[in-house]
Amino acid sequence: AEQQQRQPLGAALAGLAGRHQRGQHASASASGGGWPAPWPSGARGLSSAAERAEQQTKGQQPGQKKQQPQQPQQPQQPQQPQQPQQPQQPQQPPGQLPSLEQLLAHERALLRGEGEPPPPRAVGHLAGLLKRFGAQSSVRDRALRIYVPGDLYPRAAAAFRKFLQRAATPALCQALAEHESYSRAVENALFPLFTAFCRHAFGQQLTAYERAVAALDLRAPHSWFPYARAIKRRIVYHGGPTNSGKTYNALRALAGAGRGVYCGPLRLLAMEVYESLNAEGVRCDMVTGQEVLRVPGSGHTACTVEMVALNRHADVAVIDEIQMIGDEQRGFAWTRALLGLPANEVHVCGDTSAVALVRQIAADCGDEFELRTYERMTPLAVDEGCLPNGWADVRPGDAVVAFSRQQLYHIRKEVERATGHRTCIVYGALPAETRRAQARLFNDPDAPHKVLVASDAIGMGLNFNIRRVVFSTMAKTIGAKGRQAKGPVPASLVKQIAGRAGRRNSDYPQGYATTLDPADLPALKAALALPPEALHTPAAGLAPEFEMVELLAGQLQHLSVEQLLKKFESEAKLDGTYFFCNQESVAEIAKLVKGVADLSLKDRFTFAMAPVSSRDELVKNAVQEFAHWYAAGSPVILDPSRMPKGPPKSEEDLAHMESLHRVLSLWMWLSLRFDEACFPGREKVARMMTQLCAWMGEGLAALGERRGAAAAAGAAAGAGAAPEAGAAAAAGEARPAWPLAAAAAGGEARQAAARGGGGAVARAAALAVARLLEEPEMHPSMVKFVRPTTAYRLVVPPPPPEEPGDGGEGAALLL
Numbered sequence: 078a079e080q081q082q083r084q085p086l087g088a089a090l091a092g093l094a095g096r097h098q099r100g101q102h103a104s105a106s107a108s109g110g111g112w113p114a115p116w117p118s119g120a121r122g123l124s125s126a127a128e129r130a131e132q133q134t135k136g137q138q139p140g141q142k143k144q145q146p147q148q149p150q151q152p153q154q155p156q157q158p159q160q161p162q163q164p165q166q167p168q169q170p171p172g173q174l175p176s177l178e179q180l181l182a183h184e185r186a187l188l189r190g191e192g193e194p195p196p197p198r199a200v201g202h203l204a205g206l207l208k209r210f211g212a213q214s215s216v217r218d219r220a221l222r223i224y225v226p227g228d229l230y231p232r233a234a235a236a237f238r239k240f241l242q243r244a245a246t247p248a249l250c251q252a253l254a255e256h257e258s259y260s261r262a263v264e265n266a267l268f269p270l271f272t273a274f275c276r277h278a279f280g281q282q283l284t285a286y287e288r289a290v291a292a293l294d295l296r297a298p299h300s301w302f303p304y305a306r307a308i309k310r311r312i313v314y315h316g317g318p319t320n321s322g323k324t325y326n327a328l329r330a331l332a333g334a335g336r337g338v339y340c341g342p343l344r345l346l347a348m349e350v351y352e353s354l355n356a357e358g359v360r361c362d363m364v365t366g367q368e369v370l371r372v373p374g375s376g377h378t379a380c381t382v383e384m385v386a387l388n389r390h391a392d393v394a395v396i397d398e399i400q401m402i403g404d405e406q407r408g409f410a411w412t413r414a415l416l417g418l419p420a421n422e423v424h425v426c427g428d429t430s431a432v433a434l435v436r437q438i439a440a441d442c443g444d445e446f447e448l449r450t451y452e453r454m455t456p457l458a459v460d461e462g463c464l465p466n467g468w469a470d471v472r473p474g475d476a477v478v479a480f481s482r483q484q485l486y487h488i489r490k491e492v493e494r495a496t497g498h499r500t501c502i503v504y505g506a507l508p509a510e511t512r513r514a515q516a517r518l519f520n521d522p523d524a525p526h527k528v529l530v531a532s533d534a535i536g537m538g539l540n541f542n543i544r545r546v547v548f549s550t551m552a553k554t555i556g557a558k559g560r561q562a563k564g565p566v567p568a569s570l571v572k573q574i575a576g577r578a579g580r581r582n583s584d585y586p587q588g589y590a591t592t593l594d595p596a597d598l599p600a601l602k603a604a605l606a607l608p609p610e611a612l613h614t615p616a617a618g619l620a621p622e623f624e625m626v627e628l629l630a631g632q633l634q635h636l637s638v639e640q641l642l643k644k645f646e647s648e649a650k651l652d653g654t655y656f657f658c659n660q661e662s663v664a665e666i667a668k669l670v671k672g673v674a675d676l677s678l679k680d681r682f683t684f685a686m687a688p689v690s691s692r693d694e695l696v697k698n699a700v701q702e703f704a705h706w707y708a709a710g711s712p713v714i715l716d717p718s719r720m721p722k723g724p725p726k727s728e729e730d731l732a733h734m735e736s737l738h739r740v741l742s743l744w745m746w747l748s749l750r751f752d753e754a755c756f757p758g759r760e761k762v763a764r765m766m767t768q769l770c771a772w773m774g775e776g777l778a779a780l781g782e783r784r785g786a787a788a789a790a791g792a793a794a795g796a797g798a799a800p801e802a803g804a805a806a807a808a809g810e811a812r813p814a815w816p817l818a819a820a821a822a823g824g825e826a827r828q829a830a831a832r833g834g835g836g837a838v839a840r841a842a843a844l845a846v847a848r849l850l851e852e853p854e855m856h857p858s859m860v861k862f863v864r865p866t867t868a869y870r871l872v873v874p875p876p877p878p879e880e881p882g883d884g885g886e887g888a889a890l891l892l
């Protein structure tokens with residue numbers, strides 16, 4: 078960070094030119110700009126002449142104090158870039174090298190046939206030196222400092238060479254003739270002339286580049302928020318593990334304030350705060366990307382962090398999950414809120430990984446900083462037993478965690494099949510309303526849904542009644558698009574997910590965490606044992622606001638929004654407290670609407686920022702279509718007749734509905750940013766979204782039931798079990814013998830088949846197996862469903878030796 082802060086602007090310019098010589102350049106500059114070359118005899122005069130020429134190009138008198146070259150005007154730059162210091166040289170007689178003006182005058186005179194041309198041999202020597210001059214990387218680097226961009230440099234160097242060959246005076250040739258070959262002294266002599274020439278011949282390009290450099294200079298972002306800087310804020314950091322009460326305490330401060338704002342990472346969290354504050358009589362609005370709900374007379378707002386308004390003073394602001402400030406894609410929203418909230422008190426909640434970072438930012442802002450740390454309120458232990466019998470070991474109150482939608486549905490099936498328990502499912506792609514409904518179902522003691530299957534989406538926000546968290550895997554695909562890789566689940570995420578077990582106010586005073594596979598247990602234990610200080614959020618994300626993109630676009634008019642964003646990403650100058658957020662997905666959306674004519678830069682930027690998943694083709698098509706309609710001046714209207722007519726009947730249907738919901742969310746998001754006349758009918762679309770959510774909820778429930786049915790339909794198909802066993806089981810006889818017990822499942826399934834067809838059969842079979850599993854002596858490991866292809870085989874292994882089991886050989890039934 079220090080190095081970056083000290084890096085002179087020259088290095089940034091080198092970066093802007095897309096050159097890969099930053100190290101070289103920075104080290105040359107870091108040594109005070111002195112070029113390490115030993116000065117050859119005769120160089121002194123040239124060096125001094127170079128200084129004079131430079132002075133002359135700036136209209137200075139020789140001997141006058143040398144001015145710093147013009148630098149981009151930046152507020153509060155950590156350090157003004159340095160120009161390389163010229164080694165001290167004795168003064169040479171003035172006029173040894175002509176100025177640009179003199180050369181231009183000479184050129185004009187020559188054209189009129191009046192001037193004295195230098196001898197051709199001298200011009201040839203000059204041409205040789207100029208060719209070497211133009212080819213020097215050191216000259217190219219120095220040119221960047223006077224804002225000659227890398228792509229302009231070859232043209233500028235060639236034009237300079239031709240000009241000097243045309244306009245050289247005998248005096249110039251004579252001065253250079255002292256040097257038989259090219260040297261650093263020659264370079265120092267020529268460079269001021271080159272500077273003057275470039276300003277003369279390429280002035281516009283240099284100015285544009287200088288402004289572009291200024292636009293890309295994102296150092297000192299705290300200075301972008303003068304309103305917040307006008308307030309002496311107090312930043313209170315509530316740091317601790319999950320379930321330690323940090324959010325609770327921050328929200329108490331919020332509820333007690335006259336005016337307050339809550340910024341959360343998810344719409345779902347904003348909804349929770351909105352509802353809980355209003356429920357306790359504290360009037361609160363809600364603002365998310367998709368909706369604005371105003372409550373008359375409210376002084377509070379609960380919003381998603383991206384949506385927070387920075388022009389409204391608050392007594393207390395709460396920023397939840399502050400460690401997300403380091404998120405590769407969304408971190409900028411936390412940075413913006415932290416730097417820009419004009420509030421007397423800013424309460425930030427999260428794990429303690431970002432304490433040092435927030436403390437530093439508070440210091441940069443001139444704010445007070447207070448750290449309050451918390452301990453977990455209920456114990457959390459590792460269940461070392463894992464699930465030796467696989468999904469059959471899943472118990473009521475368990476939350477099974479996986480990291481992809483496909484895995485979740487697969488696990489859901491397996492768990493329901495192996496245990497007979499009904500499950501709830503929660504993952505990020507489900508609308509917040511559906512997730513909340515699933516959470517309510519899982520938490521309802523009267524509902525049959527005893528097991529939760531969830532993605533890492535349970536790590537934040539909802540309160541679940543979880544006894545044990547079971548990690549189905551400890552590997553996860555992480556990283557932004559284009560840089561994705563499968564790796565271990567980050568320790569912070571493991572802690573956050575595992576910490577959901579045994580939450581205060583739940584039914585379980587103690588929480589447990591375990592893994593499906595015992596081989597994963599060490600990774601879980603290591604993550605949970607990691608001390609909080611081992612987690613570190615090193616830097617805060619930044620992304621350009623529209624005004625910055627506009628400024629850059631004004632200078633680089635040939636670039637598209639996508640290219641402008643990429644330019645920021647690759648070339649923005651930052652200090653070590655910040656990093657530039659990944660712009661891949663934003664740039665991808667910008668590219669999608671690139672072909673749409675008649676969109677302003679602002680429109681294009683807005684579309685690019687829209688919440689569009691780059692993996693969802695339906696949403697990607699929608700954003701293009703919406704942009705076309707909008708550009709054509711037609712109102713963007715969603716047609717309800719194209720909506721589904723009922724709940725999803727399959728997982729594919731459900732996935733399609735999730736996509737549709739994202740399309741509607743996108744429409745809502747755009748409707749809040751563009752003129753309502755362009756996106757009319759917000760209430761209608763809101764109703765469509767509500768309907769979709771309701772159907773998704775119904776579909777999730779129905780699909781679960783159908784799955785149970787499907788399992789037992791297979792059971793019925795191959796039932797070959799002894800009818801008497803089924804009868805025994807049906808009669809409720811205690812502890813049927815092992816093979817008999819196994820047969821009971823099939824038997825019961827067959828009876829049900831006779832009664833009511835496929836669906837009922839499947840359900841009956843599932844119930845029968847579940848009942849078997851509840852036999853005190855029958856460990857779930859004794860019953861396994863094996864799925865060779867499409868049929869099912871119920872396998873009951875032999876009982877333990879001490880158990881007087883019938884036959885002792887186990888049994889296998891084709892169901």
Ligand SMILES: Nc1ncnc2c1ncn2[C@@H]1O[C@H](COP(=O)(O)OP(=O)(O)OP(=O)(O)O)[C@@H](O)[C@H]1O
Pocket residue numbers: 317318319320321322323324325326426538540576580581582
């Ligand atoms: N002092 C308290 N009195 C009553 N309930 C509390 C108190 N502190 C915390 N709780 C409750 O305990 C649960 C966990 O608290 P809270 O959400 O503040 O934890 P947290 O540390 O923010 O954890 P997470 O990051 O997992 O949300 C919540 O249901 C909260 O309402």
